Amino acid sequence: MSSAPLKDLLASTSFRLSLVCAAVIVLAFALSGLGLWFVTRSAAEHAARERIGLEMQVLQNEIRDEGMSAAIAAIQSRQNAPGALEYQLTGPDGGALAGNLELEAPATGWSLIYLPSAGAKPGPDLVVFAQPVAGGGSLVIAEDLERTEALRYAILRTLFWIAVAALLLSVTAGYLAARGALRQMDGVFATMERVGAGDLAARAPVRSARRKSDIDVLGLRINAMLARIDGLVGNLRRVSTGVAHELRTPLTHVRQQLDEVVAANTLDAARASARTAQFRIDDMMRTFAAMLRLAEIEAGAAQARFVQVELGALIERVADAYRPDIESGGGSLVIDAPVQARIQGDPDLLAQALANLLDNAMAHGPAAAEIAVRLRMNGGAIRIAVEDRGPGVPAAERTRILEPFVRLDRSRNTAGAGLGLSIVSAVARLHGAQLSLGDAQPGLCVELAWAPDAANPTERTSS
Amino acid sequence: MRILVIEDDEQTARYIIKGLRESGQSADWARDGRDGMFRAAQDAYDVMIVDRMLPGLDGLSLVKAARAAGVATPVLMLTAMGAIEDRVAGLEGGADDYLVKPFSFAELNARVNALGRRGPLQEQDAVLKVADLTLDRLRRTVKRGAQSIDLQPREFRLLEELMLNADRVVTRTMLLERVWDFHFDPGTNIVETHISRIRGKIDRGGDAPLIHTVRGAGYVIRAA
Numbered sequence: 001m002s003s004a005p006l007k008d009l010l011a012s013t014s015f016r017l018s019l020v021c022a023a024v025i026v027l028a029f030a031l032s033g034l035g036l037w038f039v040t041r042s043a044a045e046h047a048a049r050e051r052i053g054l055e056m057q058v059l060q061n062e063i064r065d066e067g068m069s070a071a072i073a074a075i076q077s078r079q080n081a082p083g084a085l086e087y088q089l090t091g092p093d094g095g096a097l098a099g100n101l102e103l104e105a106p107a108t109g110w111s112l113i114y115l116p117s118a119g120a121k122p123g124p125d126l127v128v129f130a131q132p133v134a135g136g137g138s139l140v141i142a143e144d145l146e147r148t149e150a151l152r153y154a155i156l157r158t159l160f161w162i163a164v165a166a167l168l169l170s171v172t173a174g175y176l177a178a179r180g181a182l183r184q185m186d187g188v189f190a191t192m193e194r195v196g197a198g199d200l201a202a203r204a205p206v207r208s209a210r211r212k213s214d215i216d217v218l219g220l221r222i223n224a225m226l227a228r229i230d231g232l233v234g235n236l237r238r239v240s241t242g243v244a245h246e247l248r249t250p251l252t253h254v255r256q257q258l259d260e261v262v263a264a265n266t267l268d269a270a271r272a273s274a275r276t277a278q279f280r281i282d283d284m285m286r287t288f289a290a291m292l293r294l295a296e297i298e299a300g301a302a303q304a305r306f307v308q309v310e311l312g313a314l315i316e317r318v319a320d321a322y323r324p325d326i327e328s329g330g331g332s333l334v335i336d337a338p339v340q341a342r343i344q345g346d347p348d349l350l351a352q353a354l355a356n357l358l359d360n361a362m363a364h365g366p367a368a369a370e371i372a373v374r375l376r377m378n379g380g381a382i383r384i385a386v387e388d389r390g391p392g393v394p395a396a397e398r399t400r401i402l403e404p405f406v407r408l409d410r411s412r413n414t415a416g417a418g419l420g421l422s423i424v425s426a427v428a429r430l431h432g433a434q435l436s437l438g439d440a441q442p443g444l445c446v447e448l449a450w451a452p453d454a455a456n457p458t459e460r461t462s463s
Numbered sequence: 464m465r466i467l468v469i470e471d472d473e474q475t476a477r478y479i480i481k482g483l484r485e486s487g488q489s490a491d492w493a494r495d496g497r498d499g500m501f502r503a504a505q506d507a508y509d510v511m512i513v514d515r516m517l518p519g520l521d522g523l524s525l526v527k528a529a530r531a532a533g534v535a536t537p538v539l540m541l542t543a544m545g546a547i548e549d550r551v552a553g554l555e556g557g558a559d560d561y562l563v564k565p566f567s568f569a570e571l572n573a574r575v576n577a578l579g580r581r582g583p584l585q586e587q588d589a590v591l592k593v594a595d596l597t598l599d600r601l602r603r604t605v606k607r608g609a610q611s612i613d614l615q616p617r618e619f620r621l622l623e624e625l626m627l628n629a630d631r632v633v634t635r636t637m638l639l640e641r642v643w644d645f646h647f648d649p650g651t652n653i654v655e656t657h658i659s660r661i662r663g664k665i666d667r668g669g670d671a672p673l674i675h676t677v678r679g680a681g682y683v684i685r686a687a
Contacts, residue, residue, distance in 0.1 A: 285565060286648070286650075289563075289648075293647070296548070301548055302548070305551060317643065317644070318649075320617055320643075321643055321645065321649055321651060321653040322649070322651055322653070324651075324652070324653060324656035324657065324660070325651045325652050325653065325656060328652075328656060347644075348645075348646050348647070351644075351645065351647075352645075352647045352649075355645070355647070355649040355650075359649065359650055359651065362651075
């Protein structure tokens with residue numbers, strides 16, 4: 001498996017998805033950063049105003065109740081504590097009495113002061129509150145917002161780095177996911193190329209994981225399709241080879257008969273040879289007809305005209321056709337159909353399947369033996385069995401014998417093209433029945449079985 | 464009889480027409496569906512032989528159109544081998560009989576004769592008679608002269624089919640279809656076996672045989 005070129009990787013669906021994810025992450029972080037920026041700013045300012053207001057009230061009370069010197073002492077003791085507010089207490093003459101602030105005549109009330117020194121910091125540096133005090137002078141209390149400012153920057157910086165990390169992570173994850181998906185897709189593509197080049201045995205790689213990815217599912221579907229195509233093509237190959245083999249001998253014979261016609265001395269001799277050639281051609285036509293029949297059954301179109309078929313009556317009708325032949329050979333035909341079983345099906349095709357089975361039973365069993373056709377119903381399950389007293393079919397050959405043109409060596413010299421059981425098998429498939437070959441001890445038992453819940457919508461009644 | 468052959472394949476058409484003329488029929492040829500439809504509507508034919516696959520207007524549509532136009536001429540439809548669906552569709556579309564290609568001329572001729580002289584009278588006759596053999600379709604009894612003959616149901620159906628077509632050849636395939644409802648060749652001697660049984664039952668005691676084998680074609684029941 002070749003590793004995917006970067007170009008393909010960047011163009012892949014999974015990588016594009018991860019890029020979109022990354023963009024969304026960055027956007028989310030930017031928005032939350034912006035939100036935090038404004039929220040923290042107004043929150044810090046608000047908190048400062050509250051603290052300052054409270055402090056102002058406390059100090060004003062102190063000045064009013066205990067005099068200016070007590071207030072001076074209080075300010076001096078407070079201003080050096082960590083995190084303290086900043087103070088500026090001036091006397092009636094404008095001289096500084098206490099505090100570490102040095103503002104030039106601040107306006108009474110609230111004001112925000114921007115210090116020019118600190119560069120391009122957004123937002124105010126100082127929140128200032130100035131009020132006149134009892135006995136003249138003024139008290140100014142301010143809070144430096146630099147501390148909260150630092151906090152805000154720290155939060156923003158953190159956000160930024162988290163965003164960068166998230167971005168990197170999602171791009172990396174996207175890259176890895178894309179590479180994994182591309183590798184899997186490469187496997188599928190390679191399979192398709194091999195199939196295109198004629199290797200129908202190629203299969204797409206599917207991971208054995210319990211939870212299948214969509215690409216695994218795609219691979220499974222493709223594999224199922226390939227298996228079906230492979231089967232059909234294999235069938236076709238076997239059939240066409242079979243046809244060629246099957247027709248070679250009779251064609252040679254026809255050719256010989258025609259040579260004899262041409263070389264014949266008398267009209268009667270020519271006629272006789274021509275007639276033999278005709279019989280040969282009729283045989284070939286029968287083979288063709290059987291093959292076309294098989295193809296037609298396998299196409300499945302007959303399902304459209306399924307009707308209700310009573311199997312007992314069908315067996316009776318077909319058996320009736322064979323009984324004279326069987327009995328004239330000294331054998332007997334036993335019909336053992338004590339039940340009424342109805343299925344949805346094509347009576348012509350079912351009759352043909354049964355006829356082929358009886359034909360086989362006659363061809364392969366001893367002439368003076370019994371052939372039995374049994375119909376059984378158990379619950380909703382239906383079973384038709386045709387038994388002969390012939391040599392049977394070895395267990396190892398029982399699947400192969402269902403394929404077109406396959407004949408056991410010992411029946412090479414009997415009539416037929418080896419299509420009879422293939423037709424039965426195709427009819428069984430069309431009707432949702434299971435065809436199986438078994439041992440009738442002695443002899444062959446061919447069984448057509450419908451499960452109670454067979455794929456066909458069947459209605460069964462018991463008599 | 465006047466017979467219209469609607470068939471695009473020249474070789475097949477020649478084969479059919481030559482055979483029909485040699486057996487004393489008059490046969491016309493239309494080589495496509497449109498021409499065939501035109502002739503079928505213009506002239507009074509006794510039988511039409513219509514190929515299922517035709518250029519211009521396919522056989523099935525032709526038969527439907529002809530029936531819709533009130534042409535009641537019996538139709539024998541020719542279908543390709545392996546196209547069982549065509550048989551059902553053809554019969555539903557108004558054809559009276561069908562024949563799968565390739566066919567022997569004897570088979571075609573027997574079916575054309577059966578269609579051409581298919582009279583409404585005989586189909587509805589309750590009692591069929593050939594020489595001194597009578598078959599009562601209602602009572603389901605058979606007599607040779609005054610002698611009652613006991614037949615199996617299938618044997619009765621076979622004799623009935625022969626007698627409905629008295630003096631005309633009935634082929635093995637026709638019997639398989641009509642008596643056994645087999646639209647395939649079961650490859651057995653059922654027809655032969657049944658015929659020989661019926662012969663054994665109706666030709667007893669040195670009577671003149673009634674059922675004759677026509678070599679290469681089929682069977683015919685006739686007085687002499």
